[in-house]
Amino acid sequence: MKYPNGTKMIKSNYKDNFTSKQSFGNRGMTLEEDINATNNYYVETDRAIIHKKPTPVQIVNVNYPKRSAAVITEGYFKQASTTDYNGIYRNKYIDFEAKVTKNKTLFPLANIHEHQIKHMESITRHGGISFIVIRFALYNETYFLQGEKLFSYWNDKLKGGRKSIPYQAIKEEGFFIPFHYQARVNYLSIIDKLYF
Template identity: 70%
Template structure:
């Protein structure tokens, strides 16, 4: 995609891209939408190949009213057995889950399922990059929490500890993801610092 001045869309100067611009407020857009926009931008600018997996659905009945279109008339939502997003960045396997909460004081660990924790554990054991993106929507703050950290909180919970991660812990143990116009949740900026 070219602009009239002949510059490519992703040729915007680094300075202007890194400048926080609060006029593009994030409020109102869901975290999922923001991540989809970001991934699309990463894909178009050839930075990474990361996609959201389709919602898992158990299909029960399908009608074929004509040759061209099949209509699913009975189906149920299934619980995901893995995380929602995965892909490839700088030659590495990347895998993450995204959650938002309206809670102001903590992130409830019940938002992450057992089998997702198991999956994250496997990814880390096999050398993948694994993390969670968590948004406190009331504050419009989005954090990247590394998989290893999440697993520590989870282990603590299983041993009778807290069932949630206090908001204040995110300030210390997680990384706030910058908000940009194109890369609305520019998590790769954090990944670059943490893993490369």
């Protein structure tokens, strides 16, 4: 997430999307926006209660102008210590991270942090469902990869193995997430198949 000085962050989320080939139904939406729309749909239809966690910000300075809202005038982005999304579905704790790559042939493991892997491993150990959503932007394909598969590639990397997961392996070991008009990244359809 890089923004030039003075850029309004809220709108600039849209900017990257029009440059890559995307299907009509998905035009102009980032993965984050797609997942947020999906989660809103799940909440509205009472299917699951899953939300994105706010971006962690270290707040250093706050001003209180008279008769208007408090303004944060100095803050810094902090590294997330967990994953971006969590919640509950069919009595199960759900926890996942979502990443986009512009790479054509692989997903670089550098996209994930060590402490996020540790967190996801803990979730699995405690009986939750932990996974990663990976979008290959150039193909506009989105995959569901179970935590266990991710941990296995991660541990290989730690032992000096490859630093990425091949696109082909994700196609084979992961699950293509279907697009649904309202549940744009309909990941619960994969969870239904895998865990229930």
